[in-house]
Amino acid sequence: MAPKMSDHYKQKRRKDILEAAEKIFIEKGYEHTTIKDIYEEVGLSRGGVYQYFSNKRDLFESLIGDKLEDIYQLTADALEDGEDPWTLLKKRMFGEEQHPSEYNDSLAPVVLEFFVSGRTDESLSVYARDRYHLGVSMYENIIQQGESQGIFTPRFSPGTIARAIISFSDGIAVDSALAGEEVQSKEQSELLFDMIQYMLGIR
Amino acid sequence: MAPKMSDHYKQKRRKDILEAAEKIFIEKGYEHTTIKDIYEEVGLSRGGVYQYFSNKRDLFESLIGDKLEDIYQLTADALEDGEDPWTLLKKRMFGEEQHPSEYNDSLAPVVLEFFVSGRTDESLSVYARDRYHLGVSMYENIIQQGESQGIFTPRFSPGTIARAIISFSDGIAVDSALAGEEVQSKEQSELLFDMIQYMLGIR
Numbered sequence: 466m467a468p469k470m471s472d473h474y475k476q477k478r479r480k481d482i483l484e485a486a487e488k489i490f491i492e493k494g495y496e497h498t499t500i501k502d503i504y505e506e507v508g509l510s511r512g513g514v515y516q517y518f519s520n521k522r523d524l525f526e527s528l529i530g531d532k533l534e535d536i537y538q539l540t541a542d543a544l545e546d547g548e549d550p551w552t553l554l555k556k557r558m559f560g561e562e563q564h565p566s567e568y569n570d571s572l573a574p575v576v577l578e579f580f581v582s583g584r585t586d587e588s589l590s591v592y593a594r595d596r597y598h599l600g601v602s603m604y605e606n607i608i609q610q611g612e613s614q615g616i617f618t619p620r621f622s623p624g625t626i627a628r629a630i631i632s633f634s635d636g637i638a639v640d641s642a643l644a645g646e647e648v649q650s651k652e653q654s655e656l657l658f659d660m661i662q663y664m665l666g667i668r
Numbered sequence: 669m670a671p672k673m674s675d676h677y678k679q680k681r682r683k684d685i686l687e688a689a690e691k692i693f694i695e696k697g698y699e700h701t702t703i704k705d706i707y708e709e710v711g712l713s714r715g716g717v718y719q720y721f722s723n724k725r726d727l728f729e730s731l732i733g734d735k736l737e738d739i740y741q742l743t744a745d746a747l748e749d750g751e752d753p754w755t756l757l758k759k760r761m762f763g764e765e766q767h768p769s770e771y772n773d774s775l776a777p778v779v780l781e782f783f784v785s786g787r788t789d790e791s792l793s794v795y796a797r798d799r800y801h802l803g804v805s806m807y808e809n810i811i812q813q814g815e816s817q818g819i820f821t822p823r824f825s826p827g828t829i830a831r832a833i834i835s836f837s838d839g840i841a842v843d844s845a846l847a848g849e850e851v852q853s854k855e856q857s858e859l860l861f862d863m864i865q866y867m868l869g870i871r
Contacts, residue, residue, distance in 0.1 A: 494788060574787065580846050581784045584777065585697060590848070597847035620862065625855045628843075629863075632856055633832075636839025640831075643783050644800035645793070652828045653835055659823065660863050 479517050482507050483528050491571045495525060495579045526592065529576055533596060537603050550611030551667065557603065558630060558661070565654030574642035601627045608665065618666035626664050633657050682720050685710050686731050694774045698728060698782045729795065732779055736799060740806050753814030754870060760806065761833060761864070768857030777845035804830045811868065821869035829867050836860050 470478070485507035489498050500521055504514045518524040536557070543553050555563035583589040604627035611617035619626055634657070640648045673681070688710035692701050703724055707717045721727040739760070746756050758766035786792040807830035814820035822829055837860070843851045 496785075574784075577842070578784050578787070581777075581781055581842070582699075584781070584845055590846070593846040594848065594850055597843065597850055601850075621855070621859050625852065625859055628852055628856055629836075629859045632839035632843050632851070633836045634839065635842050636835035636837065639780070639784070639838050639842050640800065640835050642787055643793070643796040645797065647797055647800055647804075648835070649828065649831055652824070653831055656824050656828055656832045656867070660866070663866050664859070664863070 478509075478513075482509070482514055482517055482524070483531065486524055486528055487572060490525065490528070490575045495575050496582065500524075525579060529572070529579075530596075533599055537599055540603050540607065544606060544610050550607050550614065550616055551665075554604070554607045554611070554661070555658075557607065558634070559654065559658070565651055565658050567651050570638065573638040577639055577642060597631070600631050603627075604630050611665070616667070620664050620666065626661075629664070630657075630661065633660075681712075681716075685712070685717055685720055685727070686734065689727055689731055690775060693728065693731070693778045698778050699785065703727075728782060732775075732782075733799075736802055740802055743806050743810065747809060747813050752819075753810050753817065754819055754868075757807070757810045757814070757864070758861075760810065761837070762857065762861070768854055768861050770854050773841065776841040780842055780845060800834070803834050806830075807833050814868065819870070823867050823869065829864075832867070833860075833864065836863075 482503065486498075486503045489502045489506055493502065498521065500511065500514060503524070504511055507514070514524075518527060540553065540557060544550070552563065559565050580589070580593050584593075601624065605623045608617060608619060608623035608626055612619055612623060621629075637648065637650050637653045637657070641650050685706065689701075689706045692705045692709055696705065701724065703714065703717060706727070707714055710717070717727075721730060743756065743760060747753070755766065762768050783792070783796050787796075804827065808826045811820060811822060811826035811829055815822055815826060824832075840851065840853050840856045840860075844853050
């Protein structure tokens, strides 16, 4: 019988596995990563990983799902606590400094590879749509809150502006993955920043 | 000895192969399409296709390369002929009707699959960057022309605005490929249209 592990310990081990997996996925891409790469990186047995995740896809979905759910929850809590919607929106779009900096999400090309190569798999399509929905809701909630407080006077519906933030950001990510520095992601983010102020009527 | 074919006939046959290939690529995606699918669709022998293209990748690059080069050349000619830059820009972004309509580029997800799955192949990265460059140049030339004629007063450099058009459009394409109608591509294109007028200072 395996020794009993505390919930705290289990949570920590799960997190260790996800951190190791993230490192490997960034290095090798989704397709070329194996469960073996991951359990060797984290220093566990094969069974040690399968205790937490049923396969590579489950592991990858947990990795990117945890991140999105965390940020969604943080956003809902911040709105609840009365954080200024414009500050919150800038944090979500550009990070804690609230302003465009060099684009640097190394996992983004892997997420893209995961969804694009699996786009004809119906169960993955459903997952992709759910994920898209959650992202739209997060931005939509911030914009609606700002609108109701009279801080934003949006030129389009909050849902349309939320989708535009996501599509423009996804476009910068995909072009950066494919064309590298030529994309001038910092300049693109600055233009996105300017566009959002215009779209929300904050001048 | 094979019978001699006129240049005209050769051009036509090459075009027939590319048209058949486009249909198959849209149906099956890049990875799952074979040269056999293509020569059966067009009604030629295997050799009949290999006479024009050395492999699947060459065929696909010819397909998307021809399209981009045609549109680049048409644009250069139109600028030369003195076409109004704003009309021309709207045509390039939204087609002949010059206004956003339902998003409908069936080949876009396949192009995306081709580049994303091959992103670690160095020769493909070079090709991707060249292609990106050509697209940026096309939009940049239109914007520069409009600026020099005093029609546009751009808020960012023509190159940055050109890149933004491409990234935003690519983002709408990738999100549409993954999340389908949820993306509300028509509304996104309308927002893009509004954004471009703002960025170019045409009110």
